[in-house]
Amino acid sequence: MKWDAEKYTKNFAFVHQYGSNVLELLDLEKGMNVLDLGCGNGALTGQIAETGARAVGLDASRDLLQVARKAFPQLEFIQADATDFHLEEKFDAMFSNAVLHWIEREKQPRVLQCVKAALKPKGQLVFEFGGFGNNQLIHAALERILAERGLVYKMPFYFPTIGEYATLLEQAGFRVTYMTLFDRLTRLNGENGLADWIHMFVQSPFEGMEGTDKEQVIMQAVDLLRKDLLRDGIWYADYVRIRGKAILEETPQSPMPGCEN
Numbered sequence: 088m089k090w091d092a093e094k095y096t097k098n099f100a101f102v103h104q105y106g107s108n109v110l111e112l113l114d115l116e117k118g119m120n121v122l123d124l125g126c127g128n129g130a131l132t133g134q135i136a137e138t139g140a141r142a143v144g145l146d147a148s149r150d151l152l153q154v155a156r157k158a159f160p161q162l163e164f165i166q167a168d169a170t171d172f173h174l175e176e177k178f179d180a181m182f183s184n185a186v187l188h189w190i191e192r193e194k195q196p197r198v199l200q201c202v203k204a205a206l207k208p209k210g211q212l213v214f215e216f217g218g219f220g221n222n223q224l225i226h227a228a229l230e231r232i233l234a235e236r237g238l239v240y241k242m243p244f245y246f247p248t249i250g251e252y253a254t255l256l257e258q259a260g261f262r263v264t265y266m267t268l269f270d271r272l273t274r275l276n277g278e279n280g281l282a283d284w285i286h287m288f289v290q291s292p293f294e295g296m297e298g299t300d301k302e303q304v305i306m307q308a309v310d311l312l313r314k315d316l317l318r319d320g321i322w323y324a325d326y327v328r329i330r331g332k333a334i335l336e337e338t339p340q341s342p343m344p345g346c347e348n
C-alpha cells in the first residue's frame with residue numbers, strides 16, 4: 088500500500104479524529120508504556136503521550152513515519168510490519184486504530200502473536216477497525232462495475248464479525264472484555280469526496296489497469312453511489328466499526344452448565 092502522506096493527513100483527518108474516542112478504553116496509569124500499532128501520522132500517538140504515558144508509534148510506512156516524526160520529534164517511532172515485529176521492550180498496553188482491516192485474514196493470528204509477545208502479562212489491547220459490512224455499498228459498486236468489464240474485484244480488506252475476531256483473540260490467549268460493532272456513516276471532504284476516498288484507499292483492485300480505465304471505473308462507481316451516499320451535496324462513506332478491548336490472560340476453561348460434577 089502506497090500512502091500519499093500529505094493528502095492523507097490533509098483530507099482524511101477524520102480517521103484519527105474518530106480514534107480519540109477509542110483511546111478512552113485504555114486504562115492508563117502514570118508511568119505506563121503504550122505502543123500505537125499502525126500509528127500512521129502519529130496524531131493518536133501524540134494524544135496518548137498527552138495522558139502522561141510513554142507512547143511509542145509503530146508503522147510500516149516510511150512516508151507516514153516521516154510526518155509523525157516531524158510532528159512529534161520528542162516521541163519514538165519504529166518502522167515495522169504489524170504482522171512481523173519483535174520488540175525488546177514489553178508494553179503495558181497496545182492501541183490500534185483503523186489498521187487491522189489492512190491485514191488479510193490469514194495473517195491476523197500472526198499480528199496477535201506479535202502483539203502478545205510485546206505485551207506484559209495482563210497487558211491491554213484496545214482496537215477499532217473496519218467491521219463486518221464496512222463500506223459494503225462502495226465495494227459492491229466497484230465489484231459490479233468490474234464484473235461488467237469481465238474483471239473480478241478481489242476484496243482487499245478484512246472486516247470480521249464480533250464472533251470471528253473474538254475467537255481469534257481467545258485463541259491467541261486474550262480475554263475479551265468488550266467488543267461492539269456499529270454503523271458510522273462518515274462525512275467525506277469536498278465535492279469529489281467519494282472519488283478521492285476510492286483513490287486513496289482502494290488501490291490493489293486496480294493494479295495493472297490503465298489509468299484512464301481506473302478513472303472510468305471510479306466515475307461509474309461515484310454515479311452509482313450518488314443516490315445512497317450523496318446527501319445535500321455532501322458525500323458520506325458507509326463505515327462500520329468493530330471496537331474492543333482484550334486483556335492478555337487465558338480464558339479459564341469453564342465447565343458446561345449442568346456438567347460440573
Ligand code: BEZ
Pocket residue numbers: 185188216217218221222244288289326
Ligand atoms: C476503514 O477505516 O474502515 C477503512 C478505510 C479505508 C479502507 C478500508 C477501510
